[in-house]
Amino acid sequence: MALKEAPLPAPQRTPRPPAPNRPSGMQRKDAWWIQPLLTALVLGGFAIYATWRTFENAHYRFGPYLSPFYSPEIVTGWKVFGWTISPALFILPFPLFFRATCYYYRKAYYRAFFWDPPACGVSEVASRRGYSGEREFPFVLQNLHRYAFYFAVIILGILWWDALLAFDFHGKIGLGVGSLIFLANVVLLSLYTFGCHAWRHLSGGCMNCFSCSGAAKTRHSLWERVTHLNENHALWAWLSLFSVVLTDLYVRGLATGAIHDIRIF
Numbered sequence: 001m002a003l004k005e006a007p008l009p010a011p012q013r014t015p016r017p018p019a020p021n022r023p024s025g026m027q028r029k030d031a032w033w034i035q036p037l038l039t040a041l042v043l044g045g046f047a048i049y050a051t052w053r054t055f056e057n058a059h060y061r062f063g064p065y066l067s068p069f070y071s072p073e074i075v076t077g078w079k080v081f082g083w084t085i086s087p088a089l090f091i092l093p094f095p096l097f098f099r100a101t102c103y104y105y106r107k108a109y110y111r112a113f114f115w116d117p118p119a120c121g122v123s124e125v126a127s128r129r130g131y132s133g134e135r136e137f138p139f140v141l142q143n144l145h146r147y148a149f150y151f152a153v154i155i156l157g158i159l160w161w162d163a164l165l166a167f168d169f170h171g172k173i174g175l176g177v178g179s180l181i182f183l184a185n186v187v188l189l190s191l192y193t194f195g196c197h198a199w200r201h202l203s204g205g206c207m208n209c210f211s212c213s214g215a216a217k218t219r220h221s222l223w224e225r226v227t228h229l230n231e232n233h234a235l236w237a238w239l240s241l242f243s244v245v246l247t248d249l250y251v252r253g254l255a256t257g258a259i260h261d262i263r264i265f
């Protein structure tokens with residue numbers, strides 16, 4: 001006698017929780033907008049300040065101190081419509097491009113300015129139609145970050161030289177508050193630059209074995225140090241941004257006579 005199969009029970013669906021009284025796609029109740037707002041204010045303020053200082057073309061040197069916005073000082077004397085071209089125009093594009101293509105800053109300003117999305121768990125505002133990520137101009141330029149890193153290292157070397165010169169007062173070693181500010185600035189810039197994702201890849205990427213040779217072990221130990229810096233990349237990104245502005249403001253304050261450098265010895 002053939003056995004009759006029992007009918008399968010109808011699939012059960014887990015009941016959905018009631019829809020929250022928030023816009024579609026929004027899953028957060030906290031003040032998620034504070035972070036993108038602060039980012040927009042700080043980065044927007046920096047862009048305005050850097051542009052103004054570039055075109056001011058004055059008050060960038062005092063004694064042994066040379067503003068990082070104008071270093072290395074390239075003076076051509078070229079004039080356009082009676083305006084002497086600022087040396088900062090030749091320098092700033094390199095560190096600015098390095099920051100603009102930085103993996104961390106990309107996340108920060110995509111969220112702050114494009115709201116794409118503005119935070120985790122918050123839906124995008126703009127339509128994604130036609131969105132091509134970083135495969136088309138202008139965002140495809142983000143892929144040049146590793147080349148920007150090479151230029152950033154050269155500029156960093158020059159800024160280290162400036163920081164050493166900040167201890168040279170008319171041929172004698174001295175120490176002013178400015179010397180300490182210059183030193184703190186290059187240290188923070190180094191922590192930011194050498195925590196770069198591109199540098200992390202260069203130091204330890206494309207390897208199958210970290211212990212197979214002396215060179216591989218050296219690369220592994222370098223990679224570990226870079227990884228350590230990279231874990232706090234966002235912190236160094238912000239601190240070094242503030243220190244560059246503070247250093248420039250300090251030199252400008254001295255050059256305009258608004259403040260005086262305190263000599264410790």
Ligand code: FES
Binds near residue numbers: 101
């Ligand atoms: S990823 Fe931030 S500087 Fe390279």
